[in-house]
Amino acid sequence: MPKGKKVCIIGAEGWGSAISTAVCKNVLNGKYDSRVHIYVYDELVRSQYLSNLMNEQHENIKYLPGIRLPKNLIAVNDLLEAAQSADILIFATPHGYVKSYCNILEDYVKPTAYAVSLVKGLEHTRDGELNLYSHTIAERLQIPCYSMMNANSAMEMAQGKLCEMTVGCDNDAHAKELITLFQTENCMVFIMDDVVGVELCNTLKDLVALSAGFIDGLRLGENARVACLHLGLKEMIRFIKNFNPTTKVSTFFESCGIANSVVSSFADKNVTFANNFVTSRKTIQEIEANLLNGRKLLGPIIAEEIYAYLEHKGMQKMYPLFSVIHRICQMEVSPQAIIDTLRHHPDMR
Amino acid sequence: MPKGKKVCIIGAEGWGSAISTAVCKNVLNGKYDSRVHIYVYDELVRSQYLSNLMNEQHENIKYLPGIRLPKNLIAVNDLLEAAQSADILIFATPHGYVKSYCNILEDYVKPTAYAVSLVKGLEHTRDGELNLYSHTIAERLQIPCYSMMNANSAMEMAQGKLCEMTVGCDNDAHAKELITLFQTENCMVFIMDDVVGVELCNTLKDLVALSAGFIDGLRLGENARVACLHLGLKEMIRFIKNFNPTTKVSTFFESCGIANSVVSSFADKNVTFANNFVTSRKTIQEIEANLLNGRKLLGPIIAEEIYAYLEHKGMQKMYPLFSVIHRICQMEVSPQAIIDTLRHHPDMR
Numbered sequence: 001m002p003k004g005k006k007v008c009i010i011g012a013e014g015w016g017s018a019i020s021t022a023v024c025k026n027v028l029n030g031k032y033d034s035r036v037h038i039y040v041y042d043e044l045v046r047s048q049y050l051s052n053l054m055n056e057q058h059e060n061i062k063y064l065p066g067i068r069l070p071k072n073l074i075a076v077n078d079l080l081e082a083a084q085s086a087d088i089l090i091f092a093t094p095h096g097y098v099k100s101y102c103n104i105l106e107d108y109v110k111p112t113a114y115a116v117s118l119v120k121g122l123e124h125t126r127d128g129e130l131n132l133y134s135h136t137i138a139e140r141l142q143i144p145c146y147s148m149m150n151a152n153s154a155m156e157m158a159q160g161k162l163c164e165m166t167v168g169c170d171n172d173a174h175a176k177e178l179i180t181l182f183q184t185e186n187c188m189v190f191i192m193d194d195v196v197g198v199e200l201c202n203t204l205k206d207l208v209a210l211s212a213g214f215i216d217g218l219r220l221g222e223n224a225r226v227a228c229l230h231l232g233l234k235e236m237i238r239f240i241k242n243f244n245p246t247t248k249v250s251t252f253f254e255s256c257g258i259a260n261s262v263v264s265s266f267a268d269k270n271v272t273f274a275n276n277f278v279t280s281r282k283t284i285q286e287i288e289a290n291l292l293n294g295r296k297l298l299g300p301i302i303a304e305e306i307y308a309y310l311e312h313k314g315m316q317k318m319y320p321l322f323s324v325i326h327r328i329c330q331m332e333v334s335p336q337a338i339i340d341t342l343r344h345h346p347d348m349r
Numbered sequence: 350m351p352k353g354k355k356v357c358i359i360g361a362e363g364w365g366s367a368i369s370t371a372v373c374k375n376v377l378n379g380k381y382d383s384r385v386h387i388y389v390y391d392e393l394v395r396s397q398y399l400s401n402l403m404n405e406q407h408e409n410i411k412y413l414p415g416i417r418l419p420k421n422l423i424a425v426n427d428l429l430e431a432a433q434s435a436d437i438l439i440f441a442t443p444h445g446y447v448k449s450y451c452n453i454l455e456d457y458v459k460p461t462a463y464a465v466s467l468v469k470g471l472e473h474t475r476d477g478e479l480n481l482y483s484h485t486i487a488e489r490l491q492i493p494c495y496s497m498m499n500a501n502s503a504m505e506m507a508q509g510k511l512c513e514m515t516v517g518c519d520n521d522a523h524a525k526e527l528i529t530l531f532q533t534e535n536c537m538v539f540i541m542d543d544v545v546g547v548e549l550c551n552t553l554k555d556l557v558a559l560s561a562g563f564i565d566g567l568r569l570g571e572n573a574r575v576a577c578l579h580l581g582l583k584e585m586i587r588f589i590k591n592f593n594p595t596t597k598v599s600t601f602f603e604s605c606g607i608a609n610s611v612v613s614s615f616a617d618k619n620v621t622f623a624n625n626f627v628t629s630r631k632t633i634q635e636i637e638a639n640l641l642n643g644r645k646l647l648g649p650i651i652a653e654e655i656y657a658y659l660e661h662k663g664m665q666k667m668y669p670l671f672s673v674i675h676r677i678c679q680m681e682v683s684p685q686a687i688i689d690t691l692r693h694h695p696d697m698r
Contacts, residue, residue: 151572163572223512
């Protein structure tokens with residue numbers, strides 16, 4: 001007897017674990033296999049393997065402490081074992097792992113499966129182009145891959161506080177299925193027929209957040225933050241429309257666009273980082289060591305990828321704010337350079 | 350010999366005084382009369398009249414303390430004397446004064462003059478319709494009146510920190526003139542050919558700010574704030590498009606729209622009020638007495654005006670968030686009602 005569709009979550013950091021609380025509840029409606037696999041890159045936490053801890057204590061004490069994980073969530077530390085029989089693959093890993101995970105999986109995923117990517121970031125290919133991770137996954141695994149914009153805080157979502165998610169999906173049947181998997185009483189799921197738009201909004205908002213953090217660090221106040229948001233959103237929209245002309249303006253009015261970008265520019269690791277960067281005059285690496293236990297902050301990496309792309313295309317002048325953010329991060333110019341960039345922005349008339 | 354065009358600022362609270370710092374500098378370029386009148390509703394401050402204090406000490410110690418006002422700013426405590434020879438009238442008063450000021454001025458303003466309104470709020474007319482204050486001014490004074498969206502903080506603007514203003518103006522010559530009057534090195538002026546759109550954005554953002562403050566008070570976190578912003582902006586855009594179908598989507602992407610709305614939902618008196626309202630369970634009047642020295646907060650008044658209009662038109666169901674904000678302010682429903690409103694919002698699909 002078929003057990004129903006199988007869901008596998010790839011990655012057990014904050015978002016992978018948080019999403020599992022919704023998915024594991026929703027698979028119990030009978031249409032799905034009630035056991036949800038989560039692939040855990042195993043690491044020692046308090047002298048035990050994280051996957052064992054998750055299966056025994058039903059808690060991810062490293063990445064989502066204090067949240068009771070569902071009993072039908074099965075942590076698996078072998079990627080192939082976790083994913084090869086899955087019908088729906090949810091990628092919730094840092095971007096650096098995507099390609100090697102696809103290398104492992106490429107001949108083993110079900111040909112009828114599809115994927116959803118929560119991965120932020122851009123792949124800067126050797127010919128100077130940019131690739132989205134949803135595209136990388138789709139191409140390598142030869143299955144459709146959609147994008148998903150997570151809300152701001154995984155912890156709040158897992159605590160059952162009100163939140164929204166935007167899914168970029170151009171297949172109606174899959175879109176409906178993803179709503180049944182992710183939506184809960186307190187988690188509202190919006191579907192946009194725009195994989196690229198949703199994914200790029202999710203990624204570029206880190207640049208808006210960095211610029212807001214520089215404003216904070218320079219003690220320029222709330223009016224200047226408005227200027228940053230306004231011109232940052234303009235560059236974001238221009239970039240997305242340029243990259244993907246079919247993106248409609250409605251995408252920006254959904255949660256994934258403006259609302260989430262702007263909230264990120266107040267309450268976000270990138271803001272804290274950029275504020276600290278300005279006031280401490282330490283390097284990115286030093287601040288990462290202090291604030292993030294040595295983990296890499298994504299914003300400056302995205303800024304670098306975008307800058308390389310703009311340089312390759314000769315388009316820096318159309319994106320002065322995006323460009324200056326990268327140059328500030330690299331200490332090529334002082335943080336004050338953001339003020340002149342805003343003052344003389346081409347969107348000023 | 351003509352002295353050039355005369356500018357009069359009506360109202361000497363925070364924004365009236367802050368704007369004067371830019372205007373008084375810009376009139377010195379020769380095209381204008383170098384003396385700028387500011388009409389001061391006189392009140393005793395430390396046993397002296399505010400108008401005298403401003404003329405003698407060049408500081409508005411009540412509404413903009415610590416800012417040196419320009420010497421070519423002349424405080425006048427008689428409205429007719431201040432305004433009757435003016436070519437450009439800048440209204441920066443609380444909305445409650447607009448009608449009586451127009452009553453005083455209506456037969457005395459120059460027929461070639463025009464006005465700019467920084468006034469927030471809506472006039473709820475007896476037949477159940479809404480009137481914008483720019484329209485009230487234009488109709489009563491029989492001169493064109495444009496709208497202006499001030500940035501968030503008058504004090505920051507007066508301190509010369511970077512900021513933006515959006516002016517809604519459909520007359521090219523006047524638009525250019527207003528740029529020469531308001532723009533400074535650190536204050537960037539954007540012109541939108543949309544008086545109504547700019548004015549309504551400026552007014553409705555208070556509702557978005559109130560909803561965000563309720564979320565704060567309920568301790569619902571950042572994800573829920575995104576939901577509030579997202580659905581609040583949707584109602585705001587729907588309302589403006591319904592009220593004024595010629596408003597273009599581009600208006601919302603300017604500072605007056607999304608950027609400013611969202612910043613207001615973090616750093617705004619309405620947020621502080623709504624947060625306090627939820628946690629203290631005091632009435633609006635009690636909180637105004639505590640937080641605002643008894644002055645009226647505009648957000649709840651705007652919410653009431655909007656609600657009466659929606660009720661009159663039978664449109665509450667299309668604006669559940671705007672409606673519930675009013676009902677929470679009036680203590681007809683508990684602040685928790687905002688959660689269900691977001692969950693079951695018609696823009697959820």
